[in-house]
Amino acid sequence: MTQQHGGAIAVDSEEGVFTEFTVRLPRGGRALPAMGLSLSVSILIVDDEPDVTDLFRQRFRRETRAGTYVLHFAASGEEALDHLTGEIKPQLFVILSDINMPGMDGLELLRVIKERRPELPVMMVTAYGDDERRRRAVEFGATAFVTKPVDFDLLNTRLQQMPAGLG
Amino acid sequence: MATAGIAHEIKNHSRGGGGDRQAVDLNALVEDSLNLAYHGARAQDQNFNITLERNFDPAVKPIELVPQDITRVFLDLFGNGFYAANKRARTHADGHFRPVLRVATHDAGDAVEIRVRDNGVGIPAEIRDKLFQPFFTTSRRAKGPASVSRSAMIS
Numbered sequence: 001m002t003q004q005h006g007g008a009i010a011v012d013s014e015e016g017v018f019t020e021f022t023v024r025l026p027r028g029g030r031a032l033p034a035m036g037l038s039l040s041v042s043i044l045i046v047d048d049e050p051d052v053t054d055l056f057r058q059r060f061r062r063e064t065r066a067g068t069y070v071l072h073f074a075a076s077g078e079e080a081l082d083h084l085t086g087e088i089k090p091q092l093f094v095i096l097s098d099i100n101m102p103g104m105d106g107l108e109l110l111r112v113i114k115e116r117r118p119e120l121p122v123m124m125v126t127a128y129g130d131d132e133r134r135r136r137a138v139e140f141g142a143t144a145f146v147t148k149p150v151d152f153d154l155l156n157t158r159l160q161q162m163p164a165g166l167g
Numbered sequence: 168m169a170t171a172g173i174a175h176e177i178k179n180h181s182r183g184g185g186g187d188r189q190a191v192d193l194n195a196l197v198e199d200s201l202n203l204a205y206h207g208a209r210a211q212d213q214n215f216n217i218t219l220e221r222n223f224d225p226a227v228k229p230i231e232l233v234p235q236d237i238t239r240v241f242l243d244l245f246g247n248g249f250y251a252a253n254k255r256a257r258t259h260a261d262g263h264f265r266p267v268l269r270v271a272t273h274d275a276g277d278a279v280e281i282r283v284r285d286n287g288v289g290i291p292a293e294i295r296d297k298l299f300q301p302f303f304t305t306s307r308r309a310k311g312p313a314s315v316s317r318s319a320m321i322s
Binding site for chain 2: 006009011013014015016017018019020021022023026028065067085091113119
């Protein structure tokens with residue numbers, strides 16, 4: 001398809017008060033062949049490894065620029081929960097969490113998130129073959145697993161398949 | 168109401184339009200879409216009324232897009248806004264509530280932004296969440312984007 005715009009749409013609303021949709025149409029949309037007009041969503045990445053921030057920013061640069069993804073980072077499970085308490089804009093769409101972290105680990109974080117926001121998809125980032133922890137993560141309601149080292153093309157495909165319109 | 172989500176429909180329509188990309192005066196396109204949506208709503212319901220507020224950035228430069236596709240997106244968003252504002256108006260039987268749809272454009276340099284804001288009933292948080300949730304469906308597989316977004320927004 002050659003006629004894609006590469007744009008994003010975000011929604012903000014307060015019940016009984018207002019609804020506001022923001023459509024963002026980047027110039028030179030042709031440079032974004034993989035994207036149609038899609039919802040702008042937040043992704044919260046939880047990892048105690050500081051390099052992860054740069055890595056995700058770099059690998060999702062195109063999507064970030066188009067406004068498709070807005071990336072948020074938390075360096076611990078506790079910090080991730082702070083993000084949940086505050087308002088993340090645009091709408092938080094998925095949490096990607098490392099499992100192995102000091103303090104509150106990814107499994108505990110997952111358990112708490114599912115208590116507070118059962119509808120929120122949580123993807124767990126794990127080392128290959130970590131079957132026992134994967135099994136527990138499934139029990140706690142993990143949506144999917146991402147194997148380390150992260151294959152970003154695959155991750156992107158899966159993210160785009162998740163909501164109806166991220167593609 | 169059934170939908171695979173507003174974005175899905177927007178995507179489908181933004182891809183399936185078949186029009187050509189061209190440099191477009193976006194303010195004019197928004198204005199045309201707004202008039203079209205307004206008169207469409209009036210044609211359906213003679214009692215329909217809403218105050219339209221425009222805040223168009225005169226600095227918006229032409230942008231390349233497929234006008235038919237973006238027009239559809241705007242028609243949906245305006246239609247949703249009309250619906251939400253009038254739904255709220257009906258709950259104010261005293262007539263003190265004035266439904267308003269505000270449309271603003273802004274040239275941000277690398278992108279043009281269009282904001283569509285209504286003072287209507289709003290979207291409950293749980294529905295808002297589902298707008299972004301995988302495989303969210305309501306009961307009816309909607310044929311068009313207007314019904315889709317409306318069903319997703321106001322239930």
